[in-house]
Each structure stands twice: as C-alpha cells, then as structure tokens.
Amino acid sequence: MLKQNMIMIIGSGSAGSFLGLKLARHGFNVHVIEQQGNAGGFQKDTGLVSNYITNVLEANNLQLPRKLVINKLYNYVIHGLNKQVLISLKNPDFLIDSYAFDNWLYEKAYDYGVVFAFNTRFQNIQQGKVVLKDLKNKKVYKIKPSILIAADGVNSNVAKQVKLYGDRVLYQGLEFTVKTTLFKDSNTVHVYPYYELLAWVVPESETIARVGLIAKTAGLKALQRFLKHLNIYNVKVLQKRAGLVCLYNPKQAWVSNTGRTLLLGDAALQMKATSFGGIVQGLKAAQHLANALKLGKPVMYGKLAKPLRRELYMHLVIRKFWNSVPLKKWDLIIQLLKDNKALVEVLSKHSRDNIASLVLQALKNSPKLLNMKNLATILNLTK
Numbered sequence: 001m002l003k004q005n006m007i008m009i010i011g012s013g014s015a016g017s018f019l020g021l022k023l024a025r026h027g028f029n030v031h032v033i034e035q036q037g038n039a040g041g042f043q044k045d046t047g048l049v050s051n052y053i054t055n056v057l058e059a060n061n062l063q064l065p066r067k068l069v070i071n072k073l074y075n076y077v078i079h080g081l082n083k084q085v086l087i088s089l090k091n092p093d094f095l096i097d098s099y100a101f102d103n104w105l106y107e108k109a110y111d112y113g114v115v116f117a118f119n120t121r122f123q124n125i126q127q128g129k130v131v132l133k134d135l136k137n138k139k140v141y142k143i144k145p146s147i148l149i150a151a152d153g154v155n156s157n158v159a160k161q162v163k164l165y166g167d168r169v170l171y172q173g174l175e176f177t178v179k180t181t182l183f184k185d186s187n188t189v190h191v192y193p194y195y196e197l198l199a200w201v202v203p204e205s206e207t208i209a210r211v212g213l214i215a216k217t218a219g220l221k222a223l224q225r226f227l228k229h230l231n232i233y234n235v236k237v238l239q240k241r242a243g244l245v246c247l248y249n250p251k252q253a254w255v256s257n258t259g260r261t262l263l264l265g266d267a268a269l270q271m272k273a274t275s276f277g278g279i280v281q282g283l284k285a286a287q288h289l290a291n292a293l294k295l296g297k298p299v300m301y302g303k304l305a306k307p308l309r310r311e312l313y314m315h316l317v318i319r320k321f322w323n324s325v326p327l328k329k330w331d332l333i334i335q336l337l338k339d340n341k342a343l344v345e346v347l348s349k350h351s352r353d354n355i356a357s358l359v360l361q362a363l364k365n366s367p368k369l370l371n372m373k374n375l376a377t378i379l380n381l382t383k
C-alpha cells in the first residue's frame with residue numbers, strides 16, 4: 001500500500017529504477033509507479049551503450065552482469081555515400097538486453113526496499129495530490145508525495161501536468177532485428193550519418209543484426225527504404241521495435257518552481273543529440289538527482305548536473321552541424337576523417353559518453369578540424 005511522505009517516481013525505465021535504488025540506499029522511502037506489468041514496459045531501444053556504463057555502475061558498486069551483454073562491439077564503420085572510415089575502439093561498446101537491464105535494476109532496487117506498483121498509471125495532479133489508477137482493479141488513489149519524480153519517458157505526462165513539458169522536438173525511432181549474413185563481422189557497428197537523422201546496423205551475431213534509424217517523419221517507410229538501400233530487403237524480420245526519441249533542449253527545466261517535482265531521463269530530454277542514446281545519460285542524471293535529494297536541496301539538481309548539461313549541449317552543437325551537411329558532402333567528411341589519423345585515434349580511445357574529454361583531446365590533436373567554422377569552410381557549406 002502506498003504511504004504518505006515518500007518520494008514517488010513515475011516510470012520504471014532504467015532512469016527511474018536506478019534512481020529508486022540510489023535513493024533507497026540513502027535511506028529514503030521510495031515508491032516507483034509503472035503503468036506496464038513489468039519494469040521499463042516494452043523494449044523500444046537497440047541497447048547499444050558505450051563502455052562508460054561500467055564506470056557509472058561501478059561508481060555505485062554495481063557490475064554489469066555478463067548475461068545482459070548480447071554482444072561486444074570493437075569497431076565502428078562510419079559510412080558516407082561511397083566512402084567509409086573504420087574506428088577501432090580501445091574499450092568495446094556493449095549491446096545489452098535493455099529489457100533485462102531494466103529488470104535487473106528493478107530487482108536491485110526492490111532488494112533495497114523500493115516499493116514498485118506495476119499496472120498503475122499516473123493520471124494527473126489534483127489539488128497537489130497525485131492521482132494514480134490501478135489498471136487491474138480500476139481503483140483510483142490520491143496521494144501527496146514529498147517529492148515527485150517524472151521518469152515517464154519523452155512524452156512525460158508528469159511534465160505536462162506540472163507545466164514543465166516545454167518545447168519538445170520528438171523524432172521516430174524504428175528498428176528491425178533481421179536475419180542476415182551481409183555483415184560478416186559480428187563485432188562491427190555500421191553507422192550511416194547521412195541517412196535520415198541517423199541509421200545503423202548493430203550485429204547481435206554473425207547471422208542476426210539490428211537495423212534501425214531515426215527519422216523526422218514516416219519512420220516505417222524510411223526503414224523499409226534503408227533495408228533496400230543496404231540490399232537486405234528480402235530478409236526475415238525477427239523482431240520490430242519502435243519508440244520516440246527527443247532532441248535535447250538547453251532551455252528545458254528539470255526542476256519545478258516549488259522544487260517538489262523533478263524530471264529525469266527521457267522525460268527531461270537527457271538524450272544525446274548525436275546518437276539519440278539516453279541510457280547512460282539517464283543513469284548519470286539519476287546520480288546528480290539523488291545527491292541533491294541527499295543534501296535535502298532538490299533545487300541543487302540543476303547545479304550538480306551542470307557537467308551533464310554541458311555534455312548534452314556539445315552533442316546538440318555537433319547535431320546542428322551534422323544536420324547542415326548536404327548529402328553529397330558526407331564523402332568529403334569521411335575522407336577528412338580518414339586523412340586525420342590523430343582524430344581517428346582520439347575517437348578510438350575516448351568515449352562518446354565522456355564527450356568533454358573527447359573534444360578536448362581532439363582539439364589538442366587536431367585543432368583545425370574541430371573548428372566547426374573552419375570545417376564548414378573546407379566543405380564549402382557556408383559562403
């Protein structure tokens with residue numbers, strides 16, 4: 001049964017459950033509300049995360065269980081229309097089973113005493129009370145938590161209710177798991193930056209790959225076109241996934257005026273504008289949020305999370321440049337990368353989830369190329 005005077009988290013995705021776990025460890029009374037019957041609801045994402053996830057987990061005395069890792073990815077091939085460049089990673093990325101990952105975080109949080117209410121939907125807020133509906137017995141509960149956390153995804157109803165929804169740009173993410181032997185190297189991710197907003201092939205094994213993309217509109221048609229583009233349109237589709245992704249907005253507030261409602265994960269648009277990955281960013285943000293609550297100062301969340309804001313902003317800057325590159329210029333970009341061994345080395349060694357250090361090293365090793373204005377001029381993008 002739900003108790004008064006507790007922290008209520010709406011959403012048991014990776015961000016919500018991880019925050020629940022952290023807060024329970026700090027001794028808080030935490031309840032997580034989830035509208036689906038299981039942690040994280042349905043699986044919508046690829047589950048590709050950088051090695052940096054182990055840093056975040058280890059900093060919290062957690063180890064990524066091996067059984068959650070479907071594959072290790074050591075190489076990236078970035079494609080232009082006709083050219084490509086290979087980047088070999090010093091530390092491999094992981095393809096994780098994100099459904100199992102959410103469940104693992106849920107179990108950890110549960111073990112620490114977090115109360116989970118599944119099949120329960122956050123409806124709205126009435127006179128300061130959160131209205132929840134038990135979807136099985138149709139009962140409605142009203143409760144006033146001391147703190148309310150919105151970890152309910154990009155379309156956050158909580159954010160809407162507390163007028164923190166802001167200006168959101170959402171895109172469609174689609175992915176098919178297919179049977180194919182076209183991509184023989186099972187440890188190499190293929191990235192197509194020129195295709196829609198981004199397209200990818202992430203192998204699970206030598207015969208199975210996850211093929212997906214992010215599109216502004218008509219995602220399904222775009223994915224079918226992409227499969228044709230790759231010459232794998234006649235393949236067996238084993239699984240289909242779809243969901244919305246968001247563009248980080250630096251103006252998005254993460255804390256309400258009262259300091260009693262805080263946004264986390266996709267609900268706070270904490271997603272990298274380059275790859276549209278948000279798993280690691282949600283975990284990082286949860287650490288800052290938990291620290292702010294531990295200090296008894298929820299409004300400190302924004303201040304503590306400044307490094308994350310900076311990181312998300314850098315991804316947004318790169319995305320703006322990325323979107324400005326005309327299709328036919330992508331080969332030139334790939335060639336520039338190929339010619340710049342120092343930059344390729346930086347990309348091999350430094351995680352995209354530690355982009356501040358990556359950009360710093362890149363600037364040191366290759367100052368000319370990282371100057372966007374200069375790059376734009378080289379490519380003749382601007383007059």
Ligand SMILES: Cc1cc2nc3c(=O)[nH]c(=O)nc-3n(C[C@H](O)[C@H](O)[C@H](O)COP(=O)(O)OP(=O)(O)OC[C@H]3O[C@@H](n4cnc5c(N)ncnc54)[C@H](O)[C@@H]3O)c2cc1C
Pocket residue numbers: 010011012013014015016033034035036039040041042044045046047048049120121122123151152153154157172173174175212241242243244245264265266267271276277278279280282
């Ligand atoms: C196609 C696609 C591919 C992606 N690939 C990657 C990838 O490879 N790597 C990566 O890092 N990220 C990827 N992402 C992004 C990643 O999925 C998200 O950033 C991440 O899942 C965000 O976690 P979250 O906990 O903030 O939100 P979510 O995982 O969306 O969890 C929100 C939870 O809130 C629940 N909920 C919603 N509304 C209510 C309500 N009213 N009441 C109760 N519960 C509610 C939902 O059921 C859900 O369980 C991808 C996204 C898409 C769409």
